[in-house]
Amino acid sequence: MGSTYRMFRLRAEETPPLFPQPGPFLPKVSKPGLARLILKEALGYNRKLLGSAHREALLSRPCIYGVFSGPFGGFSPRVEKCTGCMRCVQEHPEVCSVVRNPAFAEQGDSYWTPTAATGSTPLSTVLYEAHTGKVPVRGMGYKGAFRGEGWDAMWTDMSEIVRPTRDGVYGREYISTSVDIGRRASHLEFDASGDLITSSRTVEIPIPIIFDALPEQVSNADITESIRTAAGNVGTLFVGRYVQKEARCIALAGDLDSVRAAQRCAAIELEDAALLQEARKLFSGPLGVRLPTKEGFVERAVELSRTADFLHLCADYHGRTFESTERHLKDALLDVHQRLVQEGIRNEVTLIASGGIILAEHIPKALLCGADAVALDTALLVALQARFLGECRFPERSAIQRHRIPVEWGTRRILNLMTSWHHQLIEMMSAMGVREARRLRGNVGRALFADELEREAFGDIQGY
Amino acid sequence: MAEKHRAHIRRGIELLPQLGLPQDSALGDLRWTKELILATWWQALTGKSPENIEHRIGASGGGFDRLDFKLSSSGIAAEQVSLSIPLNRRDSGQVTLSLPWYGGGMSLGSVSLNFMLSRAMAAKAAGTLTSTGEGGYPSELLPYKDHVITQVATGMFGVSEETIQSCRVMEFKYAQGAKPGLGGHLLADKVTAEVARMRESAEKTSLYSPFPFHSVYSVEDHKKHVDWVKTVHPGVLVSVKVSTPIDVEMVAIGSYDAGAHIIHIDGGYGGTGAAPEIAKKNIAMPIELAIPRVHRYLSSEGVRDKVTLIASGGIRTAYDVAKAIALGADGCVIGTAETIAVGCTHCGNCERGRGCQIGICTTDELLGQFIQPEWGARRLLNLYSSWAAQLRELLASLGLKSVQELRGRKDLLVYRR
Amino acid sequence: MNPLTAARRLLPQGAVPQRSEDEGGCGVIGAASAKQLEGKYLLTALRQMKNRGNGKGGGIAAAGLDARQLGVSARVLEEDYILQVAYLDPSARDEVESRFITPRFRVDKGREVAMRDYRKLGLEVPPPKVVQYFVRALPAELESFIAKHHLAALTRDAAEDEFVYQNTYLLNSAFYSSLQEKRAFVLSHAKNLVVFKLVGYGDDVIPCYKLENLRAHVWIGHHRYPTKGAVWHPGGAHPFIGLHDALVHNGDFSNYSSTVAYLAERGITPLFLTDTEVAALLFDVLRRTYGYPLEYLIEALAPTTERDFHLLPPEKQRIYREIQTVHLPSSPDGPWFFIIAANAPQSSGYELIGITDTSMLRPQVFALQGKELGLIASERQAIDAMLGSLHEDGKAASSRADRYWNARGGSHTDGGAFVFTVDRATRELRCADKFGREIKVQHPDSAAIPYDIHNADSGRIAAMDLAAFRKHALGIAAGKDKLAAVEALTGLMNLRYPSKEPRSALLDVLDEALVKALSGLPRCSWATQRKLPKPGEALAVDCQDFPVEGPESAARFVVKASRMGWKRLLLYHLRGHRFIGSGLGPESALRVDCYGNPGDYLGSGLDGAEVHVHGAGQDQLCQILKSGKVVIHGDVGQTMGYAAKGGEIFIRGNCAGRPLINAVGKPRVVINGTCLDYLAESFMAGDPLKGGGFVVLNGISAERGIEELETPYPGGNLLSLASGGAIYVRDPQRKVEESQLNGGKFAPFTAEDWKLILPYLQENERLFDITVGLLLTVDGEKRAPEDVYRKVVPAGMRH
Structure with missing residues (x-):
């Protein structure tokens, strides 16, 4: 009696940034204007100053967030407290102004900071999530563009009336985000006495997210260790080189010696598909191939799916393929998934996608387009407050300013990010009315593609 | 103290449209640009269109912001144009609106009672409607009851037979565009004695709205749900507010089959008191894409003229209203435009700490005094009359005598790349 | 391949x-x-x-x-x-x-x-x-x-x-x-x-x-x-x-x-x-x-x-x-x-x-x-x-x-x-x-029923064959005081007692007798509804031909009869009629008795009246129940008491999934059986000791005496994401586990709790013959309430 069952749950813990982070707003006060204002107010209330209620009124400031509540009030505003509500401007348009902080828009690169005019960017979102572990919640409506490209050219569906949404948030109802990495049998087989003889070669992870290996020039020992520990705490896997005996690791192997050394790893990802046959003899767990999205990768994926247990499809850090006519990872995934369905082998192989997965919403979108799981790259670096030096697009050619960080802090930040993303994944699955992440894979019926919908809606309007 | 700040704020938002703001001002975003906010303040002050501020489109780069009308001159005088729309097209018991828009649901607790009253007073004066949202029916609204929609949402807070029986229009809120398919959560701190009384709950107890209606897991259940309300209040007009999933047209026809008079589709870019950012941006489609889909489908099913299609979720201006109607809606529901009218800056901090800096979305006593009902109602009416004038002028120049003639006239639209 | x-x-x-x-x-x-x-x-x-x-x-x-x-x-x-x-x-x-x-x-x-x-x-x-x-x-x-x-x-x-x-x-x-x-x-x-x-x-x-x-x-x-x-x-x-x-x-x-x-x-x-x-x-x-x-x-x-x-x-x-x-x-x-x-x-x-x-x-x-x-x-x-x-x-x-x-x-x-x-x-x-375990009908049984019924001689019934029972029932129906006859027959329908014949067969006989007895009361049907007698003690309504929903439905007729001044309605031949008890508005003097199969949404919106179902209920009962009382002498379906604000509900049998979901205020509920899952999800009913709401879940079968179910609660979610209210679960063997309380926790069961729930258990005894004494008896021994009942309360909110 007494089951030990526990629902999967990640717990967040406030982990403030180590390095100062510019906020989106800069409140400004004209000092002469302020002086005049105070004088005027003081005179106006002169006769009533005896009553304490009026003194309170006189001293009360327009800001409800405390920007002006320091000892010098408006002469030395507490910039970091500004939320951009504009109350000070509304009350004293001649004296106060709030402008956009240029330093805010300069962080990250063109992929991480598409527009600061909405008050948040992918970068500020990830920083918030890594800090608090919470789901970013705001009032009012969406502030961004009607649509964008790539992941921003699709929406996810919600269920309404004909299918109920599920109530998965806060664990109210069961929604599983687990997926299996490896090779599934096409069907089960039983021996003459009815015993099951099939066994799949898979490893289960509780969220459809793994952590990808980072090139050396953007990583350091603290970052690697934070990622490793966070993977262990979440219960997911990280991709790593030169690792041995790491149960939560997918060993990235470039040669057979590395395969031999990785016997106790959860899985092995080969950089060279030619090693598959030999590696199979050396390793009994899930064996996959890293497949950069270069010219011909779709055909290559079909071919490799017959032997590899999983494929790791990599795009660049901006989510574009490495083809001469580059396209977005979403389209690459749709293509590979559909080809594998046609070939009748989709369910047997696992498809991991990576490259520019930087926001929580990218995960369900990647899954709907055909991935079983995604691997993270620069999102981890941003959570750890690494600073980009120029565009960070091509893994081996990017430069990043790496800090020494306490591993405990780094682990917490990544764990917080995963907590927040896990909740957000559940929100989107709840809205879709899907209660197993495994059933998101290739579930394109629950995806809304902007191009298609715009054509349907506006196609007959002149000028479209 | 409230008096001092109230006076400052009123003066400030009266002044700002004329003063202007610096180029890099933090006011506004891509959907509600600085110009649109200032233009709305101007209209709420004067009841007229601003001359030097862009008040027609925002900067979202798509949807309404790319659509325009093919204007021509016609002999119709703007004053002759009718803006009224009927809400009931299927059976007896007509409710006609003087304007092709009404106010969306905002609950007590998510907004202050003063702002609720402003909206109800304006709705009554303008001959349109406003909605309680999901937070009970404060007795202060009773004088305006013929202009107040009772909303029944998934938590069914404050819903009783009495509140259903006292309204002319009852709205089932299945989903909200800003958080399609997600429920609500009112933190324990915000559940004051008054809020708790309204919602018939206990004070300082967190309140949750579930994601779905747990009594409705299918269209057939939905019909039963509508039948139930009609049993409680025969003759009530039933509005079904849904979001915009891929099969929104099926949801619409299903709602019609279930007996709804009004199908209200709420697109993803609408407002809210608080919602996960991920939902606003990513779940379900923008209203511009959903309207033609539903209009076309209802037409092909032969029931388009038996049901009123209302669109909402990002309707910011009279021009958005007109475009939504040209895409196929009968009318619109607005919300954010009303909060902007009384001084909202679209900053999105509604759910933080004490709530709204000028007391729209707040349960804070001091902040709640900034908006006085009569002042708020005046501003809303000014905005309505400015919009009405713009709409009449637009319709006249399109050669239409009634806003009802504009419905589905995509041929009058042009897409500007 | x-x-x-x-x-x-x-x-x-x-x-x-x-x-x-x-x-x-x-x-x-x-x-x-x-x-x-x-x-x-x-x-x-x-x-x-x-x-x-x-x-x-x-x-x-x-x-x-x-x-x-x-x-x-x-x-x-x-x-x-x-x-x-x-x-x-x-x-x-x-x-x-x-x-x-x-x-x-x-x-x-x-x-x-x-x-x-x-x-x-x-x-x-x-x-x-x-x-x-x-x-x-x-x-x-x-x-x-x-x-x-x-x-x-x-x-x-x-x-x-x-x-x-x-x-x-x-x-x-x-x-x-x-x-x-x-x-x-x-x-x-x-x-x-x-x-x-x-x-x-x-x-x-x-x-x-x-x-x-x-x-x-x-x-x-x-x-x-x-x-x-x-x-x-x-x-x-x-x-x-x-x-x-x-x-x-x-x-x-x-x-x-x-x-x-x-x-x-x-x-x-x-x-x-x-x-x-x-x-x-x-x-x-x-x-x-x-x-x-x-x-x-x-x-x-x-x-x-x-x-x-x-x-x-x-x-x-x-x-x-x-x-x-x-x-x-x-x-x-x-x-x-x-x-x-x-x-x-x-x-x-x-x-x-x-x-x-x-x-x-x-x-x-x-x-x-x-x-x-x-x-x-x-x-x-x-x-x-x-x-x-x-x-x-x-x-x-x-x-x-x-x-x-x-x-x-x-x-x-x-x-x-x-x-x-x-x-x-x-x-x-x-x-x-699914597992191949056979499901069988448990046969009448009777010896196991250890208690007497209120208004019939159990010893005599136990010896009756079907013909004798029919004679007995028709005899009751022929009694002069028709309302008393209806009450007596209703008692025989609702209670359990030793018998020779399967219960289902007895119920058929009782149906027949009941219709006879009801015919002696002021009465109307779909055809005769316009010629209603002046309000009297009770009106029998033959619902057979009434539409199950819509403006002419039985539910609307109930509203009409109530507005005319009838204080007691006996609805029979119900066959899935929906919304019974809805539309009455604030109304506290009315009692509705339902015979047959009342349909979905019964008692939804009820504000003061009483509805008794002499049989089983279907889905979505008591939605937004505000006040009043609903008694079900059988099982009920999905989502009972959704967003209820108050009132009292007594259920003899089991609930399907999601009872009391999103209920607020002060609903008080006794479920004698169990429910499948998601009981009182997002319950927000304040502190029951300070006037809030609660559910008593007895986890028993009362078909043949009182038998404990395999577990009082088989589901994986009890009081999920709740912020108020309490569940009092009869669980003397301590079978409910922490892992089922997805957002709830066990709290000490005190004398105050017992004082709170006892009147409801006494009413439960009066209605269903499920005695408080038997509920407190475990393995043949009478125990203290705190050894039998456990209290589950919200664990305090995570966010």
Whole structure:
């Protein structure tokens, strides 16, 4: 009696940034204007100053967030407290102004900071999530563009009336985000006495997210260790080189010696598909191939799916393929998934996608387009407050300013990010009315593609 | 103290449209640009269109912001144009609106009672409607009851037979565009004695709205749900507010089959008191894409003229209203435009700490005094009359005598790349 | 690769659809009987569930037929495939036959199914002409098929099955594809199983094809509620077929495109754009292509997850985990409920199978009468309607089942699925759950009942045979004070006492006596409602002919009578009437008694009045209940007390899923049985000790004395995400675990708590004869309340 069952749950813990982070707003006060204002107010209330209620009124400031509540009030505003509500401007348009902080828009690169005019960017979102572990919640409506490209050219569906949404948030109802990495049998087989003889070669992870290996020039020992520990705490896997005996690791192997050394790893990802046959003899767990999205990768994926247990499809850090006519990872995934369905082998192989997965919403979108799981790259670096030096697009050619960080802090930040993303994944699955992440894979019926919908809606309007 | 700040704020938002703001001002975003906010303040002050501020489109780069009308001159005088729309097209018991828009649901607790009253007073004066949202029916609204929609949402807070029986229009809120398919959560701190009384709950107890209606897991259940309300209040007009999933047209026809008079589709870019950012941006489609889909489908099913299609979720201006109607809606529901009218800056901090800096979305006593009902109602009416004038002028120049003639006239639209 | 999968990949593959047509939910019924039943008995059940469809599609299937009726020999019926083709365009017949039938099959008999004039039945769309061909594959054709498709490894029978299956696929592709003109399609092609469907309601099918007297062991019927409405074809109606089976469905998949992709990988392209077709095809793949035993097949469709998985024996966990690895990605998500009629060669007989989804999102009731009849339906009233018409003709022992229950989807307890099998040889009916555990009717019993009833001499009744009991009951009914007679008979209906005869038989007698007694009261019916007598003590209302919903419904009549001043209404002959007690507004002097089967939403919105149901309740009872009292002398369905604000609810039996979800304020509820799952989710009812709300969950069965259930609460979620209120669970063995309290915690049960709940338990005793003394007795010993009851409260909110 007494089951030990526990629902999967990640717990967040406030982990403030180590390095100062510019906020989106800069409140400004004209000092002469302020002086005049105070004088005027003081005179106006002169006769009533005896009553304490009026003194309170006189001293009360327009800001409800405390920007002006320091000892010098408006002469030395507490910039970091500004939320951009504009109350000070509304009350004293001649004296106060709030402008956009240029330093805010300069962080990250063109992929991480598409527009600061909405008050948040992918970068500020990830920083918030890594800090608090919470789901970013705001009032009012969406502030961004009607649509964008790539992941921003699709929406996810919600269920309404004909299918109920599920109530998965806060664990109210069961929604599983687990997926299996490896090779599934096409069907089960039983021996003459009815015993099951099939066994799949898979490893289960509780969220459809793994952590990808980072090139050396953007990583350091603290970052690697934070990622490793966070993977262990979440219960997911990280991709790593030169690792041995790491149960939560997918060993990235470039040669057979590395395969031999990785016997106790959860899985092995080969950089060279030619090693598959030999590696199979050396390793009994899930064996996959890293497949950069270069010219011909779709055909290559079909071919490799017959032997590899999983494929790791990599795009660049901006989510574009490495083809001469580059396209977005979403389209690459749709293509590979559909080809594998046609070939009748989709369910047997696992498809991991990576490259520019930087926001929580990218995960369900990647899954709907055909991935079983995604691997993270620069999102981890941003959570750890690494600073980009120029565009960070091509893994081996990017430069990043790496800090020494306490591993405990780094682990917490990544764990917080995963907590927040896990909740957000559940929100989107709840809205879709899907209660197993495994059933998101290739579930394109629950995806809304902007191009298609715009054509349907506006196609007959002149000028479209 | 409230008096001092109230006076400052009123003066400030009266002044700002004329003063202007610096180029890099933090006011506004891509959907509600600085110009649109200032233009709305101007209209709420004067009841007229601003001359030097862009008040027609925002900067979202798509949807309404790319659509325009093919204007021509016609002999119709703007004053002759009718803006009224009927809400009931299927059976007896007509409710006609003087304007092709009404106010969306905002609950007590998510907004202050003063702002609720402003909206109800304006709705009554303008001959349109406003909605309680999901937070009970404060007795202060009773004088305006013929202009107040009772909303029944998934938590069914404050819903009783009495509140259903006292309204002319009852709205089932299945989903909200800003958080399609997600429920609500009112933190324990915000559940004051008054809020708790309204919602018939206990004070300082967190309140949750579930994601779905747990009594409705299918269209057939939905019909039963509508039948139930009609049993409680025969003759009530039933509005079904849904979001915009891929099969929104099926949801619409299903709602019609279930007996709804009004199908209200709420697109993803609408407002809210608080919602996960991920939902606003990513779940379900923008209203511009959903309207033609539903209009076309209802037409092909032969029931388009038996049901009123209302669109909402990002309707910011009279021009958005007109475009939504040209895409196929009968009318619109607005919300954010009303909060902007009384001084909202679209900053999105509604759910933080004490709530709204000028007391729209707040349960804070001091902040709640900034908006006085009569002042708020005046501003809303000014905005309505400015919009009405713009709409009449637009319709006249399109050669239409009634806003009802504009419905589905995509041929009058042009897409500007 | 599996040989059948390989063979199908040679078929011309159509475009893979991404989205299905939505369906709004449906009305479904299935019956399995040891004796063959005529089609007409499905009619009442389907008619009474008409409000679950919209006339845009109806269908039936029958298995275990009578050879004589079909004009073939018993051997032909057993061995031949009944290829049943629907001709939408009768001129297609020659072409269909010359391409897909005569060159491939030996036709032992072909006959056109007789039809009635559809216009006289009120149908708008002409139903298809149906031709029944009893066929076997021509040996040479089968040989070449086996050779071409490399199927030599299969048995000849299995290869012939596939031959038939692929022939149908090709026929449908040629004559009924979503893109071209629809001229003909195959309704069914199993052995000893037929399907009929049309554009209309399920009950239109039987008169249309003159199936009233067709006899079969297993029947299923379906009303469709598709949301799209302009153009309709019968091909979209249910049932859909695999090979040996026909499936009806209530629900809508949220992962249609993943399930379709799974089929596409196996060379199967759906042609009809509904998820029901996909369900039937999936079922066939798992059962025929892969040969899974039923238990594993059900696991592949409705996996056992979370705590339930954890509670499975380790060996099952190993197998189920493997099933899930392979099948979970393509198993249907969203709300669904399948009823399947099957005649599979690997089974011992004709099967009726009901499978529920793992979140229990669709209404479903299972029932068993003796060793004779098994039923599955969306609503209990449909089951009772069918039993009622059978009983009337002397074909069922009673108009009630002996046992009704709900399945708990994807659970370790019953697996959410039940199978009724009529043995082909012995014609015996057996019912088992997913795990193969047999479900039996527990027979009257009586000695176990240790207590007396209030108003009848238990000793005398125990000795009565049915005739004597009837005399006794009619004697009561003949009493002078009619209201007292009604009360006495009602007591006999509601309470449990020793008897010689099955309870279901006694209840039939009491129904009869009750109607007699009610006839002596001021009375009205649909026909006489306009001539109401002046308000008096009580009004009896014969609800038979009242509409079940709408402005003229029984519920609105209750409002009208109440406004006239009636303070007590006795509603009888209820048959699924909805919203009883709604619309009264604030009203505290009214009492409504319900006899028969009151429908969904009973007591919803009630604000002060009292409603007593002398039997079972259905779904969505007491929604937004504000004040007043609802007493149910039986079980209730899904989502009772949703968003209730107050009031009192007493339930003798069990609740299905999600009772008291999102309730606030101060509702007070006693549930003597248990509920499936999600009890008091998001309960926000303040502090019960300071005027808030609570639920007492006794976790007992009160059918034969007081018996503790296996566990007071089998679900994995109790008080999830609640912020107020409390659950008092009778759990002397401490069986409820922390892991079930997803957001709740145990709190000390104090004297104050006992003081709070005792009056409710005393009222419970008065209503149901479930004494407080017995509730406190454990293993024969009386215990202190704190040793018997446990208190669960919200754990405090996480965010």
